[in-house]
Amino acid sequence: MTAAERPSQPVYRTVANKLRSDIAAGTYKNGVRLPTESELASEFGASRQTIRRAFHDLVSEGIVHRVPGRGTFATEHNSRYLRQLGSIEDLMNLSTDTTMDIVSPLRRQVNIEAASRLRLDTDVVYGVTFRRVHDSVPFVHTRVFLPEAVARHVLDSPELMEGASSTSTLIGLLEPHLDAPIARADQSITVAPATAEVAEVVNCDTGHAMLRVDRLYSNDRDELCELALSYFLPEHYTYRITLRR
Amino acid sequence: MTAAERPSQPVYRTVANKLRSDIAAGTYKNGVRLPTESELASEFGASRQTIRRAFHDLVSEGIVHRVPGRGTFATEHNSRYLRQLGSIEDLMNLSTDTTMDIVSPLRRQVNIEAASRLRLDTDVVYGVTFRRVHDSVPFVHTRVFLPEAVARHVLDSPELMEGASSTSTLIGLLEPHLDAPIARADQSITVAPATAEVAEVVNCDTGHAMLRVDRLYSNDRDELCELALSYFLPEHYTYRITLRR
């Protein structure tokens, strides 16, 4: 419905983006103070409240910290605590030495829960199920759900057809077709018993305790693009993360 | 204005805490809409802006999402205790609303495996065992091992004595005393059955499938400083991470 002709974005987002890229460019390294709220308000012709809104986002992203009376500073991950190393690229590179075998091809279906988690206003989603194999050992069962608007770009991909086997990742297949790039992935990791289907696909007992990883990908407009529900065999997979300063 | 109220906190935080705990209690499960901004403003005698500030925090924590014209909804995450342990603020904030109960105080012991993982040239390590409690529910059992050189800085800490209970984190206790700052933590996450001791401490059955998180901290000289082995109850805890580009 909405045409792509929407270059306009909130002022606070413009401000936040500018500051983010300046920070990334190293403009405020080594404890250099960022501009004050008043300065930015003048510079952008916005109110102090609007600038605060931008800073609030940057703070919750953990890239700046603020001290009353002193100012705002880019967070130096080198001084105190740790920062996470994992990135979305790491998730994409998962494919290099593993194979994706399609268990059930990409097709339209009704799934209220998946639709709700993707925050769709219909119950219709597109789903595909596959497993990943490493050294001929299947170690993970994944179900991916996509909104219709996203799925239509990959409906004809041979990698997602019945019985296909490739070294792709779904997000890697999708990325080139999306008008806005994937910007974040929210993951939650817990333990869940293998369902009968999962058990059959990864060759374990039903009810076996699995490492369950839910991933929700979104683009830089905060639109949800993909929901991936994975069951990893803990005997063959350990989730590793390095937090660095 | 109120001079007598020392532990006073901002209204928006009070509102956010109330909503967080209601959400955790399942009050807004299954798509039940949260109160509107106006309703909460009346209920708390605050302005709509203050309520919005609270909601903004909840949104950036990922526990609610908002839809213009429809309302605010709890993000479906099985109402587990959700904590984001990818960034450092999250690691520190862990202490704000959870309690650390010492199960076994910090003391010298011989543990070949721990010593080996810390790459010590002796078998002597210092170990402490504790659990963490949230809303009177124990949700994790942790054993921490330290090299002697590190442990001596906190041997006399009251927080690590027999029967102590505090809101500290061990890394928070250690940090000020170390001559070289913690530079990285390598984590691995998998599934493991509860041992008898773990089961008793977190009140579950022996053999219950737990989320096991091993963390190995090191400083910028690549010296290993702390080994933490945690068993999380998956019913009450989900490990959350956000990956960004």
Add this chain to the structure above:
DNA sequence: CGTTATTTGTGCGTATGTATT
């Protein structure tokens, strides 16, 4: 040592726009 200016934090009020019902 206070005093003052600066800077962020909290909280209120208003107005207007947009999406949903």
Add this chain to the structure above:
DNA sequence: AAATACATACGCACAAATAAC
């Protein structure tokens, strides 16, 4: 078409922490 509910944006006042004088 109207009412509801959230989004953006402006304004103001005062508090609290910091730094410089």
